[in-house]
Amino acid sequence: MNQNTSFQVKTILTVLALLSAFPAFARLNVVASLPDLAAIAMAIGGEHVEVFSLAKPQEDPHFVEAKPSLILKLSRADALIEGGAELESGWLPSLLDRCRNTRIASGAPGRISCSQSVRLLEIPTSLDRSKGDIHAAGNPHYLVDPENARRVAKQIGESFEALDPKNVVAYQANLKKFTTDLDTKLAEWAKLMQPLKGRELAAYHNSWLYFAGHFGFKIDIFLEPKPGVPPTPPHLAGVISRMKASGVKVIIVDPYLDRRTAETVAARSGAVVVDVAQFPGGIKGTENDYLKLMDKNVQAIAAALVK
Ligand SMILES: [Zn+2]
Numbered sequence: 001m002n003q004n005t006s007f008q009v010k011t012i013l014t015v016l017a018l019l020s021a022f023p024a025f026a027r028l029n030v031v032a033s034l035p036d037l038a039a040i041a042m043a044i045g046g047e048h049v050e051v052f053s054l055a056k057p058q059e060d061p062h063f064v065e066a067k068p069s070l071i072l073k074l075s076r077a078d079a080l081i082e083g084g085a086e087l088e089s090g091w092l093p094s095l096l097d098r099c100r101n102t103r104i105a106s107g108a109p110g111r112i113s114c115s116q117s118v119r120l121l122e123i124p125t126s127l128d129r130s131k132g133d134i135h136a137a138g139n140p141h142y143l144v145d146p147e148n149a150r151r152v153a154k155q156i157g158e159s160f161e162a163l164d165p166k167n168v169v170a171y172q173a174n175l176k177k178f179t180t181d182l183d184t185k186l187a188e189w190a191k192l193m194q195p196l197k198g199r200e201l202a203a204y205h206n207s208w209l210y211f212a213g214h215f216g217f218k219i220d221i222f223l224e225p226k227p228g229v230p231p232t233p234p235h236l237a238g239v240i241s242r243m244k245a246s247g248v249k250v251i252i253v254d255p256y257l258d259r260r261t262a263e264t265v266a267a268r269s270g271a272v273v274v275d276v277a278q279f280p281g282g283i284k285g286t287e288n289d290y291l292k293l294m295d296k297n298v299q300a301i302a303a304a305l306v307k
Helices: 003-021 035-048 068-075 092-099 146-163 165-196 209-215 233-246 259-269 290-306
Strands: 028-032 049-053 079-082 111-113 200-203 218-222 250-253 272-275
Touching: 028 035, 035 049, 035 079, 035 146, 035 165, 035 290, 068 092, 079 146, 111 146, 146 165, 146 209, 146 290, 165 209, 165 290, 200 233, 209 218, 218 233, 233 259, 250 259, 250 290, 259 272, 272 290
Parallel strands: 028 049, 028 079, 079 111, 200 218, 200 250, 250 272
Antiparallel strands: none
């Protein structure tokens, strides 16, 4: 390599380094704890954000594997969107301790904690973790109520506007589109679910409370004795007799739970198991799309109940 070529190579490398440090269209680097929050962030951020979900759609949101690769993602994030209400309390704090990123520290503008936007249900009057209940701050699975998705989308939009004011117009337009699409779907779902109001379902884990509240179902039979506590034979015997007594014909199960146990209970109580998911991608064909996922959940439950 002669001196001239060497100089040219150095110049090109310098220019490339500068370009990567100051990209012309820098996108907001967003990390979401869970895929439902990530999907809403993608809908609101559009082309102005890069979104990564720490948890996979098939992972239990209470027990996500705290891999070192996730620390790297967090260390580079401009924003962290979390569910809060202790949903991620078993794994996210240790990752945050190790990522040393002040942009997403508690209280920083880049820390978007979405439980602030919703009214939590089942907040315990006295804190008692001794029995293993992992819903110690109230039920944290609030995004299965589409109205809570509307609230969370608004909060995420406002946070993006504050962090990236030059793209306010785009964020507002994307939020408007999301809520308009949501309204269209809500009308369809209401029509489908209206005749099924008051019906009772059983669930493996208490993650469908807000969904039941929105659509007028009753869910108070759970395969887990307490949220996060694995089913025991005596508890399941009680579940089967309660299901028979109340005529409950459907057990809903998330992808990360033990479907075989649900199948056994269903076989002994004359019910069917219905696969539902809180997280886009938890049902095939719903990747990164909250409304598509909820559509599948609503269709699956309605189809099982009308039988
Ligand atoms: Zn839970």
